[in-house]
Amino acid sequence: MENMKSARKNDTGEVGSDLSEQIKAATKNNHVRAENTQLMLSYQKGQITMTEYKVLLCSLYEIYQALEEELDTNASHPAVAPIYFPQELARVNSLQSDREHFFGSDWRKKVIVPAATHRYTQRIRQIGRENPMLLVSHAYTRYLGDLSGGQVLGKITQKSLGLSSKEGISFFSFPGVSSPNRFKQLYRSRMNSIELTEQERAEVLEEAVSAFEFNIQVFDDLQKMLSVTAEAVDQSKSRTVNFPSSPIMHFTMGLCVAVATIGMGIYLM
Numbered sequence: 221m222e223n224m225k226s227a228r229k230n231d232t233g234e235v236g237s238d239l240s241e242q243i244k245a246a247t248k249n250n251h252v253r254a255e256n257t258q259l260m261l262s263y264q265k266g267q268i269t270m271t272e273y274k275v276l277l278c279s280l281y282e283i284y285q286a287l288e289e290e291l292d293t294n295a296s297h298p299a300v301a302p303i304y305f306p307q308e309l310a311r312v313n314s315l316q317s318d319r320e321h322f323f324g325s326d327w328r329k330k331v332i333v334p335a336a337t338h339r340y341t342q343r344i345r346q347i348g349r350e351n352p353m354l355l356v357s358h359a360y361t362r363y364l365g366d367l368s369g370g371q372v373l374g375k376i377t378q379k380s381l382g383l384s385s386k387e388g389i390s391f392f393s394f395p396g397v398s399s400p401n402r403f404k405q406l407y408r409s410r411m412n413s414i415e416l417t418e419q420e421r422a423e424v425l426e427e428a429v430s431a432f433e434f435n436i437q438v439f440d441d442l443q444k445m446l447s448v449t450a451e452a453v454d455q456s457k458s459r460t461v462n463f464p465s466s467p468i469m470h471f472t473m474g475l476c477v478a479v480a481t482i483g484m485g486i487y488l489m
């Protein structure tokens with residue numbers, strides 16, 4: 221809320237009246253909070269683990285599938301058409317191949333996502349049906365993030381996981397974008413060309429704040445899920461419970477326990 225006020229307060233001052241400037245100002249504090257989630261901090265310290273990356277890929281896949289399906293369905297909507305760049309930006313195919321790389325050909329069966337991811341995708345689908353204008357806020361939050369800090373995160377992932385090739389990290393590559401900075405300029409100018417009433421503009425800014433918060437909740441839930449998993453695996457070792465013996469089954473079983481625990485915890489709140 222404070223962010224929203226500062227974006228408006230500065231309309232005639234340093235922020236200006238362009239949507240691209242206002243959305244950046246409105247989400248500034250949320251961006252700081254996102255950068256400071258435990259998952260993103262692990263990233264910045266080069267400490268991302270294979271398990272963290274794999275569960276992150278599962279959630280990103282669900283999120284982009286919802287986002288890109290809704291963008292495709294609403295491609296000719298006046299607020300969506302200017303920022304509709306499937307050739308340059310679409311991530312679902314890259315995420316599919318990254319998941320296939322790590323999970324194998326039956327990757328579709330290995331969906332491990334926390335409740336926060338479902339809440340995020342449900343919101344995207346709801347606005348796709350009811351108010352497609354707000355897809356702008358979600359597309360901005362994910363794609364401009366991927367073209368900014370995300371570019372560094374790709375390099376860190378490769379190094380942290382000791383990957384010798386780009387296989388498994390195609391999510392971070394945008395072959396259709398030769399200069400991320402120039403493309404971001406184009407994207408901002410397209411955002412600025414969208415005609416919005418004051419009320420609509422306020423809604424777009426508010427939805428962008430929510431989009432950041434959805435991402436923060438996903439990161440936090442993933443972290444919780446992984447810590448519960450680690451405990452479940454530890455307990456299974458110490459209690460000699462008949463847990464499946466292969467590492468992948470261990471991982472999957474542990475995550476099932478974790479997802480169930482977190483999912484129930486959240487839905488019961």
Ligand code: HEM
Nearest residue numbers: 244254255260263264360361362364365368369370432435
């Ligand atoms: C390790 C975590 C992160 C780092 C180090 C990081 C870093 C950055 C940097 C350096 C920029 C460029 C700022 C500028 O051009 O002024 C940026 C922009 C951006 N980031 Fe992040 N970021 C992180 C996480 C995130 C997350 C989790 C999201 C949202 C899901 C996000 C969304 C954005 C967006 C939308 C922009 C574009 C801002 C604009 O120009 O309007 N970032 N980030």
